[in-house]
Amino acid sequence: MWTATEDVLPYIAIGAGILGTGGGGNPYVGQLRAREAIRKWGPVNVLSPDELPEDARVICVGGIGAPTVGVEKVRDLQSYHALRAIEDFVGEPATVLISNEIGGSNSVEPLIAAAKAGLPVVDADGMGRAFPEFQMKTFFVYGVPCCPMAVADEKGNSIIVRDTISPVWAERLARAATIQMGCVACYAVAPMTPEQVKRTAVPNTLSLARDLGLAVQTARDSGGDPLQAILETCPGRILFTGKVVDVDRRTTSGFARGSLTIDGIDSWQDSAMTIDFQNENLVARVDGEIVCTVPDLICAVTTDTGEPVTTELMRYGLRVAILGFPAPALWSTPEGLDVAGPRGFGYDTEYIPLEV
Amino acid sequence: MWTATEDVLPYIAIGAGILGTGGGGNPYVGQLRAREAIRKWGPVNVLSPDELPEDARVICVGGIGAPTVGVEKVRDLQSYHALRAIEDFVGEPATVLISNEIGGSNSVEPLIAAAKAGLPVVDADGMGRAFPEFQMKTFFVYGVPCCPMAVADEKGNSIIVRDTISPVWAERLARAATIQMGCVACYAVAPMTPEQVKRTAVPNTLSLARDLGLAVQTARDSGGDPLQAILETCPGRILFTGKVVDVDRRTTSGFARGSLTIDGIDSWQDSAMTIDFQNENLVARVDGEIVCTVPDLICAVTTDTGEPVTTELMRYGLRVAILGFPAPALWSTPEGLDVAGPRGFGYDTEYIPLEV
Numbered sequence: 001m002w003t004a005t006e007d008v009l010p011y012i013a014i015g016a017g018i019l020g021t022g023g024g025g026n027p028y029v030g031q032l033r034a035r036e037a038i039r040k041w042g043p044v045n046v047l048s049p050d051e052l053p054e055d056a057r058v059i060c061v062g063g064i065g066a067p068t069v070g071v072e073k074v075r076d077l078q079s080y081h082a083l084r085a086i087e088d089f090v091g092e093p094a095t096v097l098i099s100n101e102i103g104g105s106n107s108v109e110p111l112i113a114a115a116k117a118g119l120p121v122v123d124a125d126g127m128g129r130a131f132p133e134f135q136m137k138t139f140f141v142y143g144v145p146c147c148p149m150a151v152a153d154e155k156g157n158s159i160i161v162r163d164t165i166s167p168v169w170a171e172r173l174a175r176a177a178t179i180q181m182g183c184v185a186c187y188a189v190a191p192m193t194p195e196q197v198k199r200t201a202v203p204n205t206l207s208l209a210r211d212l213g214l215a216v217q218t219a220r221d222s223g224g225d226p227l228q229a230i231l232e233t234c235p236g237r238i239l240f241t242g243k244v245v246d247v248d249r250r251t252t253s254g255f256a257r258g259s260l261t262i263d264g265i266d267s268w269q270d271s272a273m274t275i276d277f278q279n280e281n282l283v284a285r286v287d288g289e290i291v292c293t294v295p296d297l298i299c300a301v302t303t304d305t306g307e308p309v310t311t312e313l314m315r316y317g318l319r320v321a322i323l324g325f326p327a328p329a330l331w332s333t334p335e336g337l338d339v340a341g342p343r344g345f346g347y348d349t350e351y352i353p354l355e356v
Numbered sequence: 357m358w359t360a361t362e363d364v365l366p367y368i369a370i371g372a373g374i375l376g377t378g379g380g381g382n383p384y385v386g387q388l389r390a391r392e393a394i395r396k397w398g399p400v401n402v403l404s405p406d407e408l409p410e411d412a413r414v415i416c417v418g419g420i421g422a423p424t425v426g427v428e429k430v431r432d433l434q435s436y437h438a439l440r441a442i443e444d445f446v447g448e449p450a451t452v453l454i455s456n457e458i459g460g461s462n463s464v465e466p467l468i469a470a471a472k473a474g475l476p477v478v479d480a481d482g483m484g485r486a487f488p489e490f491q492m493k494t495f496f497v498y499g500v501p502c503c504p505m506a507v508a509d510e511k512g513n514s515i516i517v518r519d520t521i522s523p524v525w526a527e528r529l530a531r532a533a534t535i536q537m538g539c540v541a542c543y544a545v546a547p548m549t550p551e552q553v554k555r556t557a558v559p560n561t562l563s564l565a566r567d568l569g570l571a572v573q574t575a576r577d578s579g580g581d582p583l584q585a586i587l588e589t590c591p592g593r594i595l596f597t598g599k600v601v602d603v604d605r606r607t608t609s610g611f612a613r614g615s616l617t618i619d620g621i622d623s624w625q626d627s628a629m630t631i632d633f634q635n636e637n638l639v640a641r642v643d644g645e646i647v648c649t650v651p652d653l654i655c656a657v658t659t660d661t662g663e664p665v666t667t668e669l670m671r672y673g674l675r676v677a678i679l680g681f682p683a684p685a686l687w688s689t690p691e692g693l694d695v696a697g698p699r700g701f702g703y704d705t706e707y708i709p710l711e712v
Contacts, residue, residue: 085518085519089445089516089518150518155521155525156519156520156521157519157520157521157525157529158518158519158520159515159516159517159518159529159533160445160515160516160518161515162441162445162506162514162515162516163441163512163513163514164512164513164514165511165512165513169511169513172536173513173515173533173536176532176533176535176536177515177529177532177533179532180528180529180532
């Protein structure tokens with residue numbers, strides 16, 4: 001067990017920004033919200049999955065919507081409202097919270113609800129990265145029911161997605177409600193057992209986010225190389241380095257969708273990378289050739305400070321390094337790839353695992 | 357008490373087609389579905405509001421969606437599924453069902469769910485006509501909570517709109533789910549007490565629909581004038597008679613929206629009527645001058661047989677009489693007009709009650 005205090009939030013923000021692959025909600029906004037919650041209601045204990053009590057009821061909470069909207073329409077306590085709504089629906093309270101995805105502000109969304117509710121969180125999540133759609137969670141890939149789940153907004157509206165014929169239908173219905181709610185909402189899913197968490201969650205990812213951020217900050221403070229620090233903490237490689245020359249971004253159907261183009265520098269001089277995104281970076285190509293796809297992680301950080309650049313803040317002129325990291329093992333199975341491989345996003349291409 | 361048998365369904369279909377002011381779902385499709393349910397599970401008892409037992413729990417069920425879609429994607433037992441979903445959510449079963457609106461197939465939607473569930477229905481509804489939006493019910497105008505309510509589709513998906521800050525928000529969230537469900541779904545609202553039904557429902561409207569249909573059929577069979585028979589059963593007047601020369605109809609945002617134009621015949625020779633509709637007929641103008649608006653009823657029937665013509669079947673060449681009927685008294689109060697008067701639909705015009 002460790003304790004998520006105000007002090008570790010800046011590290012988590014950097015690490016979750018990297019692991020978010022462009023999405024998961026703006027990490028800086030998430031950090032400010034979590035800081036506010038911890039200042040108000042106290043720090044939050046973080047249990048490792050092995051430390052979960054046998055009778056734990058673990059509720060997954062998260063944000064849903066378009067990150068482009070989330071930076072302007074900042075969330076408040078929607079995840080806490082969604083938590084209370086689903087507890088009320090199932091008739092039993094949560095004893096532990098878990099992150100839906102470790103990327104971006106979703107890494108700390110459970111800390112906010114947990115601080116308010118006086119609960120611990122478990123050091124794990126349902127993606128080991130960020131993905132744009134609700135059904136794209138290792139929990140659901142490996143048999144945890146996706147319903148009932150609650151969606152709540154900041155105004156006082158809430159719905160329960162009670163029963164669906166597939167996890168994709170839960171996404172459709174929750175997304176439709178989210179769009180009505182202003183493209184920014186939070187959700188909470190019916191409780192999981194400790195067995196389900198241990199079997200289906202990606203473990204130790206809040207620690208990983210924290211460690212990544214600490215490594216970056218230490219490198220910055222000591223005049224070291226932040227990119228090197230990232231790759232030493234989390235095995236991966238630099239896919240490309242260059243200057244962002246175009247961002248084509250639309251907020252549509254409840255997502256931020258589009259693509260960006262990067263002109264190469266250093267060893268990528270005279271090459272260009274394009275990245276397609278749907279909240280998160282999905283497919284990276286160099287001169288038209290695919291070099292990395294989901295579920296592997298495609299992460300943009302600034303070349304000088306290793307600062308993650310999320311989809312909604314990506315802009316012309318930024319000097320970025322595009323890092324690739326292999327997906328958590330739970331995603332590289334046939335079941336995992338069905339949901340979150342290239343074909344899960346409509347790309348007619350095989351998944352070729354990134355080599356590092 | 358009377359009993360809704362297979363025999364009365366054709367009369368209800370005609371009467372509810374008239375009272376539906378163009379909407380409420382196709383009455384013929386509703387009739388076939390109700391006939392099937394009654395053949396399978398038996399006829400349904402119809403209680404007058406005064407006959408409701410003191411401890412009755414009255415659940416309102418209805419269809420939601422665009423009638424243009426409803427004629428192609430015919431409903432099945434969605435209203436029964438929605439009923440079970442809301443019973444499950446509130447933790448108590450219904451003892452009586454009530455129609456959300458007496459127009460179109462929604463007049464018989466409770467008969468279908470009631471036949472399957474073995475329950476009676478009450479002879480009343482929440483509009484005394486049809487309106488396109490969920491919040492446009494006398495129940496909610498006069499203080500019955502609009503939530504929780506359940507929305508269910510034919511596939512096995514269901515949501516609960518748990519809590520909203522206003523009835524309009526319940527409409528927004530239920531409509532968004534309905535669109536995902538294929539623009540055709542059914543809903544059920546948490547139980548009402550007998551006191552709430554007696555105070556806020558429009559009474560005796562299922563009988564009225566039946567009587568209207570019987571009068572029309574009798575006139576047809578005896579060589580009488582069906583239009584005269586309608587106006588003798590339900591006080592109103594003929595606003596216009598003519599030939600439909602244009603129908604501009606789009607299925608959009610979960611509604612059938614548009615307008616139609618009728619060239620006058622008989623005493624309306626050289627005049628033209630236009631009618632705006634959103635599932636239901638909202639505003640009728642003759643040569644640009646408003647002659648009737650919501651909440652008063654604007655109803656199209658064929659000139660020869662008095663057959664109601666609903667929005668989704670309106671077409672070039674039909675000879676129609678446009679009938680006007682005064683709105684039920686519950687709609688002509690300031691509270692009622694706020695919700696379902698011309699301004700409730702975005703028209704910048706006062707409501708001028710129809711004189712008959």
